[in-house]
Amino acid sequence: MTETQAPKWAKPALEFGPILGFFAAYLWLKDHTFVIGGTEYAGFIVVTAGFIPVFLLSMAALWRLTGHLSRMQAVTAVLIVVFGGLSVWFNDPRFFKMKPTMIYLLFGGVLGIGLLRGQSWLQSVMEGAMPLTDRGWMILTRRLMLFFFGLAVLNEAIWRTQTEEIWVYFKTFGLTAAIFVFFMTQGRLFKEHGLPEDDKG
Structure with missing residues (x-):
C-alpha cells in the first residue's frame, strides 16, 4: 500500500492519544481493585489490559490513513502486546x-x-x-x-x-x-x- 495524505492532526493524535489515555485511566483507576473471574487485579493491570487493544487500533487506523507504519512503530506494537500481555496474564x-x-x-x-x-x-x-x-x-x-x-x-x-x-x-x-x-x-x-x-x- 502506498502512503496517502492524512490530516496533519491524525498522526500525532493516533500516536500519543493512547499514551495519554493510559495516563488518564491510570489516574482514575490506580486506587481501585477489580475482581475478574475470581482473581483480584489492581487498577494498573486493568488499565494495561485496556491499553493494548486501544494502541493496536490506533496503529491500524494510522496504517489505514497513511498506508505506512515505520519499523519502530511495528516493533513497539509487538513489544506492547508481549510485555503488556505478560503483565495481565501473570497479574504482575x-x-x-x-x-x-x-x-x-x-x-x-x-x-x-x-x-x-x-x-x-x-x-x-x-x-x-x-x-x-x-x-x-x-x-x-x-x-x-x-x-x-x-x-x-x-x-x-x-x-x-x-x-x-x-x-x-x-x-x-x-x-x-x-x-x-x-x-x-x-x-x-x-x-x-x-x-x-x-x-x-
Whole structure:
C-alpha cells in the first residue's frame, strides 16, 4: 500500500492519544481493585489490559490513513502486546514496566550492529526527514544509540526504585520529553552536516 495524505492532526493524535489515555485511566483507576473471574487485579493491570487493544487500533487506523507504519512503530506494537500481555496474564505489573527498557535496548542494539558494519541504519529510515551527510548520519546514529541505552538504564532505575505513580508520569512525559530534548540539542550537528537544498534529492 502506498502512503496517502492524512490530516496533519491524525498522526500525532493516533500516536500519543493512547499514551495519554493510559495516563488518564491510570489516574482514575490506580486506587481501585477489580475482581475478574475470581482473581483480584489492581487498577494498573486493568488499565494495561485496556491499553493494548486501544494502541493496536490506533496503529491500524494510522496504517489505514497513511498506508505506512515505520519499523519502530511495528516493533513497539509487538513489544506492547508481549510485555503488556505478560503483565495481565501473570497479574504482575513488572513486565509492562520493563517494556520501555526492552524497546530502547533493542533500538540501541540494532543501531550498534549497523555501526559495527560501518553503516547508519538510522539513515535508511529517516533520510527523507533529515537530509545529512554520511558522516553526519554516523555521528547522529552513534549518539542516538548511546541515548537509547541511557534511557533503558534510566527506565530500570525509575521503576525499580520509585513508586508506580512516579513511573507512570516518567513513562508518559519524561521519556517523550527526553527524546524531544535530545533532538533539540543536535542543532549544531544538523547545521554542520546538513545537506544543501540542491543535494537533498
